[in-house]
Amino acid sequence: MKKIKLTAVLLIFIFTLTTGCISAAGKDFTDVKEGAWYYSTVREMTEKGILSGYNDGSFKPDTPITSAEFTVILCRIRSVQPESSQTGHWAAGYMQSALDMGWYDYDENPPTGEKYDLPIQRQLAVKILMKAFANDLSYDYNTESAKIKDFSALSGRYYDTVLPAYKAGIVGGDDKGNFNPTSSLTRAEACTVIKKALDKFGVTDVNTEPVTPTESYETAAPVVSRSGGISVNGTLSVKGTQLCNEKGEAVVLKGMSSHGIQWFPQFVTKDYIKAVGDRGANVMRFAMYTEESGYTQNNSVKSTLTAAVDNAIQNDMYAIIDWHILSDGDPMKHIDEAEAFFKEMAARYKDTKGVIYEICNEPNGNITWSGNVKPYAERIIPAIRSIDPDSLILVGNPQWCQDLDNVVADRLSFDNIMYTCHFYAGTHTQWLRDRVANAVSNGIPVFVSEWGTSDASGNGGVFPDETQKWIDFMSSYNISWCNWSLCDKNETSAALAQGSNASDGLSDNELSQSGKIVFGCFK
Ligand code: IDC
Numbered sequence: 001m002k003k004i005k006l007t008a009v010l011l012i013f014i015f016t017l018t019t020g021c022i023s024a025a026g027k028d029f030t031d032v033k034e035g036a037w038y039y040s041t042v043r044e045m046t047e048k049g050i051l052s053g054y055n056d057g058s059f060k061p062d063t064p065i066t067s068a069e070f071t072v073i074l075c076r077i078r079s080v081q082p083e084s085s086q087t088g089h090w091a092a093g094y095m096q097s098a099l100d101m102g103w104y105d106y107d108e109n110p111p112t113g114e115k116y117d118l119p120i121q122r123q124l125a126v127k128i129l130m131k132a133f134a135n136d137l138s139y140d141y142n143t144e145s146a147k148i149k150d151f152s153a154l155s156g157r158y159y160d161t162v163l164p165a166y167k168a169g170i171v172g173g174d175d176k177g178n179f180n181p182t183s184s185l186t187r188a189e190a191c192t193v194i195k196k197a198l199d200k201f202g203v204t205d206v207n208t209e210p211v212t213p214t215e216s217y218e219t220a221a222p223v224v225s226r227s228g229g230i231s232v233n234g235t236l237s238v239k240g241t242q243l244c245n246e247k248g249e250a251v252v253l254k255g256m257s258s259h260g261i262q263w264f265p266q267f268v269t270k271d272y273i274k275a276v277g278d279r280g281a282n283v284m285r286f287a288m289y290t291e292e293s294g295y296t297q298n299n300s301v302k303s304t305l306t307a308a309v310d311n312a313i314q315n316d317m318y319a320i321i322d323w324h325i326l327s328d329g330d331p332m333k334h335i336d337e338a339e340a341f342f343k344e345m346a347a348r349y350k351d352t353k354g355v356i357y358e359i360c361n362e363p364n365g366n367i368t369w370s371g372n373v374k375p376y377a378e379r380i381i382p383a384i385r386s387i388d389p390d391s392l393i394l395v396g397n398p399q400w401c402q403d404l405d406n407v408v409a410d411r412l413s414f415d416n417i418m419y420t421c422h423f424y425a426g427t428h429t430q431w432l433r434d435r436v437a438n439a440v441s442n443g444i445p446v447f448v449s450e451w452g453t454s455d456a457s458g459n460g461g462v463f464p465d466e467t468q469k470w471i472d473f474m475s476s477y478n479i480s481w482c483n484w485s486l487c488d489k490n491e492t493s494a495a496l497a498q499g500s501n502a503s504d505g506l507s508d509n510e511l512s513q514s515g516k517i518v519f520g521c522f523k
Pocket of ligand 1: 326
């Protein structure tokens, strides 16, 4: 080990001598540019051998670091030996040691490993960091808690590590003073907090093997191939009003929307998504409610969402991440959470083909397109695009996505966006088709990201004749769509019959009356 190090140092020395190129001692990454706030820290941490970049020469500074990566880095810095009895996951031995030392509790990172490759939450990362480094965990509750604007979001079990970290100056907050305890930690941020801890606690002699990044979710790629799927159509873009595939050919997506994933996670499993794909669909939309026990009230629904998105991608189906505002009719109400959420999703999925961002389900209430929704979009779209530049983004509009006339009059100036129209066959009829036709003839690309065979309550009907008119209309305009919803709730818009089981596909008798109509239209 020592020998190898010495040889490496000698080689670098000789290289520096022969080329006169000082930067050979530091690591150059294709995506870590001078001027970036993390430039010198990332170089220092990688030079010290604490973590390394990707094989393609990138570092991916905005990608979340996983639980296993972060924990193993600290184990190695602290010369913690992996427990040899553990097998399976590459990090299992280290994770067991970290658990035994009390760096985290069983439920925070169960030894069964299901959380190892997920982005680590900031509050847990800081806990592990403090347990690994700090001897003195004293703090004054009032002084430190006052520094954290979103203190109420911090779980009480992290007070005794996060508050001392604030006291030590190891963590600050974002530009608004928020700690964002349950958000992920990017690789650049991980470098920064680790460097601060090393400096603060006077650790200079770091003798470690670098942690190589896991590619697990970044390479989330189709494992099956289906016609109309991601493997065939690739990255989508919008030409004129038409959705197109990577070759520039017109493409139409058809599939299902989930119901609220906080209530019906059992229908966004691999089996259900595969069964829908096997019936001819090529897209799934995942409705992550922001209220009604959804994301702003319970962040953990995010992991249901990312698991669902990964299931769709692996099934070669496009995945729509739907920020499902509904009872909160003004998208501005949760714009800060939306921005942080979409940045995290963009970082997670920027290298994955097939993820579509729907930034606000259905604006409604006493709001306007130009006064509320458009300014919201003008903040969220650039936030996503700064990380995932070629993404397709769907934008809602007032009156539950029927306000297309105002969109026509005052459109957004971004490429690769589509405007959503939502209809329920028992409520919205020819007048709304006329609006869509008018919008399209004015150059507005339309995506029907949600529609139902019922009335607008999700119940009543079904209305097969009016549904058929809409199906014909969308098909004549090449409009893509998702139907509400893939669940077995006792309401007519639900596509599944009670007692369905998707492990061997979905047969017609596992579908509701609505489901039979909709599944018959995928191909
Ligand atoms: C409905 C569900 C229903 C739920 C209700 C409130 O079908 O079970 O109780 O939301 O959460 C929409 C919304 C969509 C609605 C659907 C039917 O996007 O969330 O789902 N609908 O009312 N817009 C128009 C209709």
